[in-house]
Amino acid sequence: xxxxxxxNRRSFLRMTGxxxxxxxxxxxxxxxxxxxxxxxxxxxIEESSSLTPYIMIEKNGQITIMNPRPEMGQGTxxxxxxxxxxxxxxxxxxxxxxxxxxxxxYGRQVSGGSNSVRGQYMILRKAGAAGREMLIMSAADNWKxxxxxxxxxxxxVFHRSSGKSLTYGExxxxxxxxxxxxxxxxxxxxxxxxxxxxxxxxxxxxxxGGKAVFGIDVEVPGMxxxxxxRCPVFGAKLLDFDDSATRKIKGVLQVVKxxxxxxxxxxxxxxxxxxxxxxxxxxxxxxxxxxxxxxGYDKFNSEEYEQSLRELAKTDGFTVHNAGDFDxxxxxxxxxxxxxxxxxxxxxxxxEPMNCVAHWKEGDMIEVWASSQGPSLIKDELNRTLGVxxxxxxxxxxxxxxxxxRRLQSDFASEAASISKAVGKPVxxxxxxxxxxxxxxxRPMTFSAMKGxxxxxxxxxxxxxxxxxxxxxxxxxxxxxxxxxxxxMIEGISEQKYEFPNMKxxxxxxxxxxxxxxxxxxTSSTLAFAHECFIDEMAVKAKKDPLQFRLDMLTKESDTxxxxxxxxxxxxxxxxxxxxxxxxxxxYEFFAGLCAQVVEVTYKPGGAIKIDKVxxxxxxxxxxxxxxxxxxxxxxxxxxxxxxxxxxxRFKNGQSIQTNFHNNRMLRIDEMPEVIVxxxxxxxxxxxxxxxxxxxxxxxxxxxxxxAATGKRIRRLPVDLNKV
Amino acid sequence: xxxxxxTINNKPHSIDVDPQMPxxxxxxxxxxxxxxxxxxxxxxxxxxxxxxxxxPIRSCSYPISAAVxxxxxTIEGISEDLSHPVxxxxxxxxxxxxxxxxxGQIMAAVALLKxxxxxxxxxxxxxxxxxxxxxxxxxxxxxxxxxxxxxxxAEPKKAF
Numbered sequence: 001x002x003x004x005x006x007x008n009r010r011s012f013l014r015m016t017g018x019x020x021x022x023x024x025x026x027x028x029x030x031x032x033x034x035x036x037x038x039x040x041x042x043x044x045i046e047e048s049s050s051l052t053p054y055i056m057i058e059k060n061g062q063i064t065i066m067n068p069r070p071e072m073g074q075g076t077x078x079x080x081x082x083x084x085x086x087x088x089x090x091x092x093x094x095x096x097x098x099x100x101x102x103x104x105x106y107g108r109q110v111s112g113g114s115n116s117v118r119g120q121y122m123i124l125r126k127a128g129a130a131g132r133e134m135l136i137m138s139a140a141d142n143w144k145x146x147x148x149x150x151x152x153x154x155x156x157v158f159h160r161s162s163g164k165s166l167t168y169g170e171x172x173x174x175x176x177x178x179x180x181x182x183x184x185x186x187x188x189x190x191x192x193x194x195x196x197x198x199x200x201x202x203x204x205x206x207x208x209g210g211k212a213v214f215g216i217d218v219e220v221p222g223m224x225x226x227x228x229x230r231c232p233v234f235g236a237k238l239l240d241f242d243d244s245a246t247r248k249i250k251g252v253l254q255v256v257k258x259x260x261x262x263x264x265x266x267x268x269x270x271x272x273x274x275x276x277x278x279x280x281x282x283x284x285x286x287x288x289x290x291x292x293x294x295x296g297y298d299k300f301n302s303e304e305y306e307q308s309l310r311e312l313a314k315t316d317g318f319t320v321h322n323a324g325d326f327d328x329x330x331x332x333x334x335x336x337x338x339x340x341x342x343x344x345x346x347x348x349x350x351x352e353p354m355n356c357v358a359h360w361k362e363g364d365m366i367e368v369w370a371s372s373q374g375p376s377l378i379k380d381e382l383n384r385t386l387g388v389x390x391x392x393x394x395x396x397x398x399x400x401x402x403x404x405x406r407r408l409q410s411d412f413a414s415e416a417a418s419i420s421k422a423v424g425k426p427v428x429x430x431x432x433x434x435x436x437x438x439x440x441x442x443r444p445m446t447f448s449a450m451k452g453x454x455x456x457x458x459x460x461x462x463x464x465x466x467x468x469x470x471x472x473x474x475x476x477x478x479x480x481x482x483x484x485x486x487x488x489m490i491e492g493i494s495e496q497k498y499e500f501p502n503m504k505x506x507x508x509x510x511x512x513x514x515x516x517x518x519x520x521x522x523t524s525s526t527l528a529f530a531h532e533c534f535i536d537e538m539a540v541k542a543k544k545d546p547l548q549f550r551l552d553m554l555t556k557e558s559d560t561x562x563x564x565x566x567x568x569x570x571x572x573x574x575x576x577x578x579x580x581x582x583x584x585x586x587x588y589e590f591f592a593g594l595c596a597q598v599v600e601v602t603y604k605p606g607g608a609i610k611i612d613k614v615x616x617x618x619x620x621x622x623x624x625x626x627x628x629x630x631x632x633x634x635x636x637x638x639x640x641x642x643x644x645x646x647x648x649x650r651f652k653n654g655q656s657i658q659t660n661f662h663n664n665r666m667l668r669i670d671e672m673p674e675v676i677v678x679x680x681x682x683x684x685x686x687x688x689x690x691x692x693x694x695x696x697x698x699x700x701x702x703x704x705x706x707x708a709a710t711g712k713r714i715r716r717l718p719v720d721l722n723k724v
Numbered sequence: 725x726x727x728x729x730x731t732i733n734n735k736p737h738s739i740d741v742d743p744q745m746p747x748x749x750x751x752x753x754x755x756x757x758x759x760x761x762x763x764x765x766x767x768x769x770x771x772x773x774x775x776x777x778x779x780p781i782r783s784c785s786y787p788i789s790a791a792v793x794x795x796x797x798t799i800e801g802i803s804e805d806l807s808h809p810v811x812x813x814x815x816x817x818x819x820x821x822x823x824x825x826x827x828g829q830i831m832a833a834v835a836l837l838k839x840x841x842x843x844x845x846x847x848x849x850x851x852x853x854x855x856x857x858x859x860x861x862x863x864x865x866x867x868x869x870x871x872x873x874x875x876x877x878a879e880p881k882k883a884f
Contacts, residue, residue, distance in 0.1 A: 074821070402858050
């Protein structure tokens with residue numbers, strides 16, 4: 001650590017909000033991903049982007065543990081601090097958890113990719129263990145006894161034989177002076193008190209009392225409110241606006257041009273009505289008369305775009321996977337099939353609509369208060385869109401009222417900041433539900449052309465999945481290379497464990513001007529539908545049980561085989577269902593993890609399908625919070641059902657037909673099936689994700705169940721369960 | 725503009741606003757009680773549910789002028805210490821995920837249990853179907869309502 005790079009202790013303490021002497025442990029992330037080391041920062045820290053002070057123990061006994069991943073309902077507010085607390089030997093109710101807010105010192109802070117726990121499990125344990133060992137050492141020094149005679153428990157160090165003890169607060173000053181152990185001894189998992197134990201989430205009490213502060217709840221002195229009219233036709237330009245009626249509305253302060261920038265490259269015009277209160281801003285907005293130049297984009301319709309995808313399906317695009325000789329095996333087979341699958345665009349529709357409080361201060365300093373999945377992402381966005389240095393941006397991360405990928409975008413923050421600059425005051429911009437529903441970015445649709453061939457004895461010998469879709473990469477990156485396939489659009493199609501001797505997969509790119517983005521479980525949420533329904537079709541053609549057909553293609557040991565075997569037992573798969581009922585199975589493994597599901601449905605006279613039960617088996621390796629894992633899978637199932645059976649987002653005359661929850665319907669409690677979740681946590685070498693894997697298998701398992709109950713094969717989503 | 729006298733969580737408030745302003749914005753931005761949430765603005769999602777004389781209403785579409793003289797209760801008013809049986813059950817069952825819709829869910833559940841202390845699943849369906857949860861906590865909402873019903877039954881003399 002070079003002395004010149006040290007920041008002084010006082011400014012560090014100010015940054016972390018601590019007062020007085022403290023024992024502070026951080027993590028130094030070296031360039032080598034596996035080279036994280038724990039460092040003692042009690043004397044000040046290096047001014048580097050990779051230092052992350054996670055544990056702070058003050059003399060007064062206050063123990064603070066930082067949560068570096070925003071909480072959006074997925075449970076990081078408990079799971080990450082809980083991992084540290086486990087090794088530190090403190091209970092959850094002894095610690096104060098603080099959310100990091102994009103400070104450089106904490107490194108990159110983004111909740112996404114189901115990566116929060118699996119990405120940091122070992123380093124957080126090491127940080128906690130190092131802290132525990134240092135506190136024990138300082139107690140042993142104090143008592144002049146061997147370290148081996150001391151142990152830590154519940155925020156105290158005890159001397160085994162005499163029973164005397166010192167609290168962590170009492171030890172903080174001495175521990176702060178010690179060197180950090182290079183290889184702290186981690187606890188034996190059998191001694192875990194928090195990890196694997198369904199700890200209560202500390203944010204729940206706040207949320208049950210209406211006290212959790214979400215972005216939309218933030219108030220700062222001198223704040224005004226804004227509502228922005230943006231053209232629902234993407235690509236339209238602002239020609240002119242008349243705000244004479246708006247300005248007559250009491251409470252309206254100013255009307256200014258606004259600009260929403262998506263992915264730092266696509267600019268959308270808007271007109272912001274700034275007012276003393278939000279209701280006045282809304283009324284003012286309604287009174288605006290705006291002339292838009294649609295530039296031809298009002299001719300865009302989903303129906304025609306979908307037809308263009310079907311046309312594109314006739315081309316080969318990129319070959320993204322080629323094993324064996326698919327063409328030969330397919331041509332020579334006497335038992336082959338093909339099918340075309342279609343999925344819709346959907347909205348994220350977080351319950352908390354997009355919003356942001358921003359204050360552009362003198363000297364080009366920006367402070368932002370936001371519900372966001374990534375304070376680091378907000379800083380990037382404000383820097384690239386508004387040209388303000390990252391050092392001049394302060395971000396305050398609040399509880400997220402849902403994320404699902406939507407809050408990985410920071411378009412709402414740069415727009416709010418520019419409005420604040422225009423009016424010279426802190427401003428709270430709240431999107432209406434209509435804004436939130438119509439303006440995206442959306443989950444893109446994917447279409448899939450499937451081919452399969454069977455041997456005379458009914459074994460799968462050839463398989464093909466061709467994806468035709470717009471590209472997330474093309475929308476995101478200014479320099480998107482159209483000569484290469486976008487790997488994010490073929491997620492998992494070549495990596496399932498099924499042992500197809502011949503498999504050839506393709507990707508066909510389609511231009512798209514509508515903003516699209518990652519949505520919980522990304523492209524697996526649509527590709528799994530085609531992939532796993534088509535495998536069912538192959539099983540039917542082979543006259544085999546769909547679950548056994550899958551297991552027959554999994555001769556080698558694999559996690560996939562494990563989850564399918566477990567879900568077979570869990571669901572009582574082999575027990576016949578009465579007539580009119582059906583069950584379907586699906587699994588999907590992708591970057592986030594792996595889950596298998598069995599869905600049971602009842603076919604009601606008149607054509608309606610009721611989803612009765614969903615059995616889900618999620619494979620994790622190690623589970624940090626079993627109850628929260630179950631909650632995440634329950635939630636993934638619900639979101640999967642909505643995407644499979646509700647409205648989706650469709651465009652007509654350039655704009656989304658869906659505007660609010662009356663025509664972009666969500667699942668409601670009376671439609672909720674029973675969800676039974678089983679977790680496989682057999683201590684395997686890798687930890688898999690929790691937040692997303694519960695989603696992709698739902699649509700195919702449901703549609704396979706509908707087939708089993710009715711004989712009707714669903715190949716296009718959404719499917720209206722009242723009219724199957 | 726006009727001045728309105730409101731009684732929110734047993735406290736009087738005087739607010740000078742447009743008579744058409746929905747009660748939601750008065751509660752949030754003029755009284756400063758942020759537990760009641762904005763979700764849709766058209767009575768579709770229930771995030772803004774509060775009680776008017778004990779009955780659940782959608783405050784996003786309820787003009788402030790119509791709330792005068794009525795007893796308004798928000799999430800902050802059902803207990804001071806999370807001791808309401810519904811809150812206890814919600815904590816026990818770890819219901820919320822993101823939590824944004826939960827004030828509305830809890831207010832709807834409190835109103836249901838007041839009228840019907842032992843609701844059947846079908847009663848829960850009817851009473852709770854106006855409240856959307858995007859995180860998908862419905863299974864736990866149902867379990868927690870049954871649990872709250874048990875807690876209420878165990879304390880028959882206490883008024884909730």
